Amino acid sequence: MFSFASVTVSNDRPLPPENIIARKLKWKPARLFIALEPPAPGARVVVKDLSARGAGAPARAGEDVSIPFQPTDEHSKEVEVDVDTGDSFTSERFTVRAGEQSSHTIKLKTTN
Numbered sequence: 001m002f003s004f005a006s007v008t009v010s011n012d013r014p015l016p017p018e019n020i021i022a023r024k025l026k027w028k029p030a031r032l033f034i035a036l037e038p039p040a041p042g043a044r045v046v047v048k049d050l051s052a053r054g055a056g057a058p059a060r061a062g063e064d065v066s067i068p069f070q071p072t073d074e075h076s077k078e079v080e081v082d083v084d085t086g087d088s089f090t091s092e093r094f095t096v097r098a099g100e101q102s103s104h105t106i107k108l109k110t111t112n
Contacts, residue, residue: 027069028099034081035105036061043108044084050093051077061106069098081106 009015036043040061047065048056051073059065059081067079076097081104083090088109096102 024071026071027073027075029069030067030077030096030098031101032065032067032079032081032094032096033063033101033103034059034061034065035103036083037105037107038110040083040085040108042086044086046082046084048080048082049077050080056080056082064101067096073098083108 032047034045034047036045043061045059045061046056047059047067048054049067057065061083067077069077076095078093078095080091080093083106085108090106090109092104092106094102094104
């Protein structure tokens with residue numbers, strides 16, 4: 001047999017500490033869709049998580065890139081997207097949020 005009690009919580013009457021269960025939840029990865037303008041088939045695209053060390057992860061324009069979040073990360077982070085077409089190099093920074101889909105069009109530098 002179970003019995004249930006009700007607890008009233010308000011600004012002047014917070015939840016008693018013994019009734020709080022604290023748990024750190026995992027962040028879902030952000031998803032970033034990258035488009036290039038003008039389109040550049042064969043361009044080398046690298047996505048760098050600026051909060052992590054490393055060279056970054058290869059990506060493809062026109063496809064979703066999954067950007068993982070660690071439990072110690074905030075709900076958003078800055079990433080850098082580098083695009084090398086062989087003729088030009090473009091780099092842009094974006095902020096992504098955990099669990100959200102975003103898309104960005106990178107305007108490539110052209111050499112005329």
